Amino acid sequence: METKRFTKTEIFKAAKLLQKGELIAFPTETVYGLGANALMAEAIKKVFAVKGRPSDNPLIVHVESFDQVKKYVSAIHPMTQQLVNAFWPGPLTLIFKTKANAFPKEVSAGLDTVSFRMPNHEATLALIQTAGVPLVGPSANTSGKPSPTTSEHVYHDLKGKIAGILEGGPTSIGVESTVLDLSDPLQPPMILRPGAVTKEQLEKELGIEVLVDKHLLKESEAPRSPGMKYKHYAPNTKVLMIHSDDWQKAVAWGNNHQLRIGVLSGPAIAEEVRASTAAVFMYANDSVQSATKGLFAGLRALDDPKLQLDIIFVQTFPEVGLGTAYMNRLKKSAGQKFFEK
Helix, strand or coil: CCEEEEHHHHHHHHHHHHHHCCHHHHCCCCCCEEEECCHHHHHHHHHHHHHHHCCCCCEEECCHHHHHCCEECCCCCCHHHHHHHCCCCEEEEEEEEECCCCCHHEEEEEEEEEEEEECCCCHHHHHHHHCCEEEEEEECCCCCCCCCCHHHHHHHHHHCCCCEHHHHCCCCCCEEEEEECCCCCCCEEEEEECCCCCCCHHHHHHHCEEEECCCCCCCCCCCCCCCCCCCCCCCCCEEEEEEEHHHHHHHHCCCCCCCEEEEECCCHHHHHHHHCCCCCECCCCCHHHHHHHHHHHHHHHHHHHHHHCCCCEEEECCCCHHHHHHHHHHHCCCCCECCCC
16 A cells, blocks of 8 residues: 655645544654544554554544534533633543443443543644544554654554555654543543653643542553553664663663663753763653653664664653653653663
8 A cells, every 4th residue: 555645735635534444643742643543443443453453442533523423422521612722622532421322332341431632733623624624643653662753653553554654743742642531510520641741731720620540540440541551652672761860870880781771851861961871852842742742753763773772761751741741751661661770
């Protein structure tokens, strides 16, 4: 199969392919999504097959307006409109109970809830509107690997497997959306996956404490949100997280063991250890915003077989605000492993 590259002037062509059940990757402000008609079971099955995604991992449905969501849900949480007004379009996914048979069972992994998001990207909103149907949109990559933040990442993973990619430039945030469970109108909202809309922002907007689901799912449990159960975001090269005070010790340990070390960090750390390491991918600056935007791209770059790295050391950040989302993804990339000596 030829994977075509569509510009924003060719959205009509991409939309037609989606209507026919083909797969089109699309840009968002978070990561690139692998789009399929959310009302067509056969198209959704292709998504799981192309990604190698476990069938009990639910999908997020992307819409072009909140009115589109209302067609499918059976109950609206009383705080929904306030959240939509504040954060849509944007990196916030909302989970609702849906009407019976509103979507093929593959969308929800057999649950009675579905996740919805309105992405903050003009081209993709136009694509959904032109297609006339909501789109599922998991990250457009091989399941378990770092999510794609450029169309080139998508092309690398899925060339020849999907019908096309809608070009939209690099993503501006770099990690997937916050997922908020609103499925029970009688219960307060709960964060199932952290993202760029932070716990602190949600609490400020709603004026209540927002809980975070931190329990680890058992193999027999079905996740209510993507990113809760399976290994995610991991390159082939081993990743270790490095606390701020441990960089010199970690680099010395790696060199003593004759390891080829890759470093993923902001400029301050990168310049400090550059001479003692094999490869460096530097965030644009030392902020957590820059680190979050560059995390997946950096993991992909340092995982290049040409570099022949044995290990990737990655900078950590405090788990507050956006740092919560950054560390959530980094911990999964590293299999929860920090450098300890």
